[in-house]
Structures are given as C-alpha cells and as structure tokens.
Amino acid sequence: MNIKMADVAREAQTSIATVGRVIHNNGYVSKEVRERIEKAIAALGYVPNQSARTLKNNRSGMIGCLVVESDNGQYYRIVDAVIRAAQMRGFTCVTMEAPQSGDNQTQLIQSMIGIHVDGLVIISNIGITPEQFALLKRFETPVVAIERGYLEQGIDSLLVRDFDAVRDAVIHIAAKGHRRIALIAGEPNFDVEKQRVHGYCQALADVGISEEEGLIRLTPDYTVSSGRKAMDKLFSLPSPPTAVMATADTLAAGALQAAYARGFRIPEDLSIVGYDDVLSQSLSPAIDSVGLVLEGVGDMAMELLEQRRKTPDHPAERRDIHTYYADRGTVIPLL
Amino acid sequence: MNIKMADVAREAQTSIATVGRVIHNNGYVSKEVRERIEKAIAALGYVPNQSARTLKNNRSGMIGCLVVESDNGQYYRIVDAVIRAAQMRGFTCVTMEAPQSGDNQTQLIQSMIGIHVDGLVIISNIGITPEQFALLKRFETPVVAIERGYLEQGIDSLLVRDFDAVRDAVIHIAAKGHRRIALIAGEPNFDVEKQRVHGYCQALADVGISEEEGLIRLTPDYTVSSGRKAMDKLFSLPSPPTAVMATADTLAAGALQAAYARGFRIPEDLSIVGYDDVLSQSLSPAIDSVGLVLEGVGDMAMELLEQRRKTPDHPAERRDIHTYYADRGTVIPLL
DNA sequence: TAAGTATATGTTATCGTTACCATAATGTCA
C-alpha cells in the first residue's frame, strides 16, 4: 500500500504540482489549499519515495561507509562517529564491510556507486587500488579516507599522528628517568604501525638513548595473549626493561597479565603505557594510554566530502585526528 | 557522467531490451550480441542505477538497522553481525542511530520507509511505540527486534536468555560451595536487566540460599567506576561476599580494581564472574564471563525477515541468542 | 505445406518525483 503524491493530491482535491510546492515549501500556495494538503499528508501517512527522488535529483542523501577490515578492530568507533555526523546533516549512512581479500572491494564500491552515494568514507589500513579510485572519480563521488591516507592519489585523508603520539609518550616515559624502555607493537606491515615504531625510535634518539633490538617486540597480531608472550620475552632478558610502551591496549593488557604472573607490581616494578584508551581504564590498575579524539572525526569527514563536492579539483587535503595522553599514574619515576 | 543502459545499447548497436536480457541473464540473446554488450558494459563502466531499479521493482535490496542507544554499548557487535549477514545475502545495510529521546525515532522510521528498506532490524532495549509499528505495518515492512522483544505486538524477536544465563552462572558459583554470593547489576529499568536480577534470585532460591538485600548492588550505569564503588560497598559489609556475579564486564573490571585496592587476590580471596565476555579475557587475571554467541544472530535476523516477508500474518516468533560460559578459573571452591 | 515452437530482437508504458512551462485571476503603476 504505497501512498504517492498523486494520492495526496486527489485527497486534497488539488494537483500533484501543488502538493510538491507544499512539500518543498516553495512557490505560491494559498493558505486553504496548503492546509488541505497538509491534512491529507497526515491522514494518508504519505512518505516521500526516496528512490524516485534520487532518480530525479541525482542526489541520494546517502553517505557510504566502507570498512576494510583491520586487525586492531577499533573501526566501529569511527563508523559510529561517521554515522552520527552524517545523520546530523540529514544524511543516511550505508555501511559495507570488506574482508581483506581484495577484488571483492571493487564489487562493494560498485554497489556504492549503484546506490549513488553522495560521498564515500573509506576506513581501512590496506589498499584501495588506483583503478578503484578511478572508478569513483568517473562517477564524481567525493571520497575521504580515514586511518590510512591516499594523499598521493588525490584523496582527502583523515589521519592519526601516530608518529608524534608514540614519540611524545616515550619521551614522557624517559623524562621520568627510564632508560630501558621496551616497545610492544604489531608487525609494521601497515603504515600506521610503521609510524608508531618509528615514533618510538625517534623518541629514543631525541633523549639520547641508544636503541636496543631486544627491547622491541613485534607481535603477529593485537591479541592479549600476544602481548603476554611479548612481555614474557622481555622479562627473561638479562636486563629487563623498567618501562614498556604498547601500541594497543590489548597488548598492554597482556603485558599486565605477564607481569602479575611473575609477581611484579604495576607501576612499582614496571611502568606501562597503552594505546587506544579503550581497555586501559578497565584494567587493574587503570593504566596510562594514548587515546583518539573521535568527537570531531565524523564532522571532519563530512566537511571534507562537502568541500570535495563543491571543488572536485582541489588538491587533496590532510587533516589530523588528534590524540590525548590519559595519565593515570602508571609511569612513575625510576628509583 | 552517468552511463545508462541506453548508452550500452548504443555502443553495442542493439536495443535496451537486449541489454536488459544480458544483465539479467534471461530470455534469448545470440552469442555475438551478448559479447558485444558485455564488452560495451566493461568499456563504458556501466553500473546499474539502483534507484531506478527500486522504483520499478519495489525492492531496494536494503536492510535497515535501527539502533536505539543503550548504555551497555555492546550494540555495535550486533550491528556488525547484521551487516555481515545482510551482505552475505546480497543486501546492503543502512544504519541509523536514535538517541533515547523518542519522537525522533518516528522520523528515522519514516526515513527507513522512504528508502524502501526490504526489512528492518531494530536493536534496542527501550520502546518503539505501537504507532511506529503500525506505520511499518502499513508499508508492509518486515521487522525483527533484537535485545528487547515486542512479541506481544506481533514483532519477531531475537532475545538473549538473560534469566537463564545469570541463573546458571550463579548456580555454578554456588556449586563450588559459596553461600555469600553478591550481585552487581545495573538499574533494572530495562527488561534485560530485570531478567538478570531475577535469574540471580531464582538461582539462590534453587540452591536454598536466602536472599540478602545487602548483597545486591544496583548501579546507575555500567561504568567501571560504578563497579568499583559497588564492590567497595560490598567489602565494607560486616560479612562480605566470597563471590560476586556482575552483569557486565565493565562492572566486574571495577570490582577487580576495588579488590586489588584492598590488597585482595583474585580468585583466592574472591570468586568473580563477568558478563558479555568482551573485557574479561583482557583483565588480570582473565575472569570467567557469560558471552553471547553472535555468529548466528545476523543470519537468524535475516531469516526471520525473509519469513515475515513471505508470510506477513504468521504469528510472531521468538528465537534465542545463545550464551556460553567462559570458564577461566576465577570461581574456585570455597575453603 | 501448414501449424507450431524455439530463437532473437525491438518498442514502449510504467514506477513516483521534480521542475519547467502554461494558464489565469488579481493587483499596481504609469
């Protein structure tokens, strides 16, 4: 039972065109007719057919959100921010998830084009191919990338300054007198993780500590048990670290488990800092962590899309997702 | 630059109808023409216009996912399951989030109707009004509810057997000899939480322990700090509990912090069980928790929608989201 | 050979909304 404008027009004894004027609140409509139409809309429960509108207007009111799966699994917080920001501006968000496979992505991007999204947010740390971007360009779909950048391909990107965040955190640790600072990180296959490892190294260089290979543990994934194993390895070094920086809260949580298993106390026996600030306040004790300021992320993404829509040939822009350091007292001065 | 079937037809020197036959792989098409058309589709980068299809077919290929915000904040895992299941079946998922306000929901539901979703999944623990359901019914939109049920309103519902899960967990605790078993739960304003509290009480009755008001702590929210405060209160009882059941991992995490702050050890000094199994394996020690089996949830939702579409007047059906008990050894026999 | 069927292709009304165009009654100013 689909009510359309024609039904409303009949009910209000007027024409489709006039109903359109009331709905869009433009043109001339007499008070009486307007009231009759409004009454008819309410009575019939008329809801505009979005497909017909999209077909006619070439604008769908939809924003696509393409998630290429990443191990660190924090993406849903970003998706959430995007959905909220889109909704706030009257857009609807369609979310699609791509397993890492690859060619499947092309299909999903075609679906996005098919439903004629007014903008596409890509959340990923693995590659979208140049051909895929070309496809999007052909359909004049504004695109913004989050987490991993594609600036060189002319795509506006919204990135975390992972390098700076880790560097600052490690400098903070060193400032408390620590000299043997370990790093537990994921495999630096992805740009994000490379930046973090690099930030750690830079910090050491900054404060004049020489890098020591044994203090860097790269795990195959971001699981708690990987963190635990990494910390175990660190503890069994001839001279173990007095502080540890983990590039994920899950890894830090594992490190904590390893420490407790050996009867160590936090932070007395080991200073520790996590990353993402998603688990850290739940641990015992709540630990320091680097968090992302997600409030503005959705809005920034929407702004970039809007800007790109208006000026499609503007050079690609990079914006920062800011970080904060949650100090919970788990980095203490070395005795 | 929008390529349509007419463009493909021109390029392949044939008619729109024949292009349609190739696209839908039905009717008769000669080998040569088919090849010409396929070549043209690839060359032009033709992508079907979904809006036009929806308009003509009255099917959008979209599933709506309406999230009415709940405090416990685990909803995104369910959304994720729904998105995956929808995608698996060739559907696209549009997600909308409703703040608890209320009337805003009507607007979102109208949007869903406007884009002509083929089915709507409602994830919420607060109310959708009968009028809103009536609206959906008028547009013949199949609906399935997750987390909170609306069986009495004829809506298929997918529910967690919270009552049984908590009851079983508490019985498990009691079986180890504990008699003073505390409960840390949220305010039972929502059905979900009521069920859990009720499950706890029932378990005590089952094993012949008399309920003791002081051992039940209801917190205003599900934050870690609320859990900590609740546990603090429990510890300051004249005779504190020897075991505690929390209805959220965050609450359990808080309880753990409170225990450590007093120098207690887990599980030697306090047996503990969490809920949701989302944080618990990251804690030190990893604690027992009740988890949800989310694998099948998306599929069940899709099945119910499909069923409802085929038989709109079938009586409302209830299905269970199963739970599991993750035993990590934090419930130990009472000495 | 007539009748029927399998193969192959093209024409066009329809879905619901929009926006441009036409029509016409009234009001206003030189």
Added chain:
DNA sequence: TGACATTATGGTAACGATAACATATACTTA
C-alpha cells in the same frame, strides 16, 4: 487602460530500469 508584476494552480516530460508485448526469422513435426 494598457503593461506588468504578483499570486495561484495545473499539465507533463524527464530521470533509468523493467517487463509486457510485438515482431520476425529459422527449425520441427504432423
């Protein structure tokens, strides 16, 4: 009293895909 806005309303051709219908060969089979 024309000329021209202003107000008010209605008709209809797109948008792109679909499927019903029309048409026309070639191939069987009675």
